Amino acid sequence: MTRLEFKGALSLHAGDRPLGGPERIELLAAIGETGSISAAARLVGMSYKGAWDAIDAMNNLADEPLVVRAAGGRRGGGTTLTARGQRLVDAFRAVAAEHARYVARLGALDEASSRDLRLMRRFALRTSARNQLAGTVVALAPGEVNDLIELRLPGGQALRVTITRASTEELALAVGVEAIALIKASAVILVPVDDDAADGNRLDGTVVAIHRDAADAEVRLELDGGGVLVAVTPGERIDALQLAEGRPVCAVIDASSVLLGTTG
Structure with missing residues (x-):
């Protein structure tokens, strides 16, 4: 059985509306370091237009401006990260560091706790199929178009499933992988x-x-x-x-x- 690995992602919201995630925070930080929207965009791998769209969205949703256009600078103007913007970067990075420690602690859980968390994830699945049966892949017979997957159900009975090769690859199915069978x-x-x-x-x-x-x-x-x-x-x-x-x-x-x- 593959050991459960924990990953997580943080996102920033203003009320119910998303400001963005780490990419936008790093854009703000790069603006603070370079004083240039074009240089900051290059640092974080964004287009110039995409960077300005992100900044406009964040400024519109924030309680006060995070980035302002400043007079002077190279080519007659620049971009400045406000004190509010810098506080936001610092706060997000502090939360991200704590989040990383939390994820690391989850990764150190014993196998019994990991099984419990896997079960919780199954409970979160919503589907119109009335039957949901958890099983483990015990055999995989590849075909040119369709693959035949055999699951072993917890009670020991076998369930064979035909899916496309593309679906097998998309789901990363292999012997030992846990899967959920959905049956109307x-x-x-x-x-x-x-x-x-x-x-x-x-x-x-x-x-x-x-x-x-x-x-x-x-x-x-x-x-x-x-x-x-x-x-x-x-x-x-x-x-x-x-x-x-x-x-x-x-x-x-x-x-x-x-x-x-x-x-x-």
């Missing part, structure tokens, strides 16, 4: 546990709840080994399978109906 409830097909004819992933479980309306039914399964899966199926399918709470059932899911996500 309507993509889960319920069959008897002894039905070997259905193609696709087969996850065995036990019915724990059935909620019906006039047309469809929502079935909650407790998967063997742990975890919950929800299926939405026509009501007549429930009757045909004679499903009821406590009865075993098999959930069949096509590999192409599963989306993968990572929190890295």
Whole structure:
């Protein structure tokens, strides 16, 4: 399992509106050092126009000007960082230093605490897919266009997923990487546990709840080994399978109906 690494970024706000992050602060600092907007822009890798746009935005949002055009200087004029602007640079750098120490302390957490934080990150994921199953990549079979990824779910069952090669690379998937499988409830097909004819992933479980309306039914399964899966199926399918709470059932899911996500 890849060890969790902590990174962070600071941003500056005026009320609910963002002033910017470290790049804009460094622009202010460079103006203070050079007294020239063009020289400061070169130092921080901005265009001249981009630098002035950033300065205008910060001046408009700040409680008082951070940068002013000054008379005199080379070519008849210059740019000056105000005392307020310098205080802002100093304050941001102090906060950034404390933030770096905080991130370093997070990085020193023991493995148990790191697992807890990974779990918190999963909780923050919002998606329209009803089912979210965490797993670990245990096999990856590359193809010319699509790759076949196999996840091992916490209960030990396997879930195979077909995604494009580009998606595999974008998600940096490899054996040992943790991933989250997203499955729409309507993509889960319920069959008897002894039905070997259905193609696709087969996850065995036990019915724990059935909620019906006039047309469809929502079935909650407790998967063997742990975890919950929800299926939405026509009501007549429930009757045909004679499903009821406590009865075993098999959930069949096509590999192409599963989306993968990572929190890295």
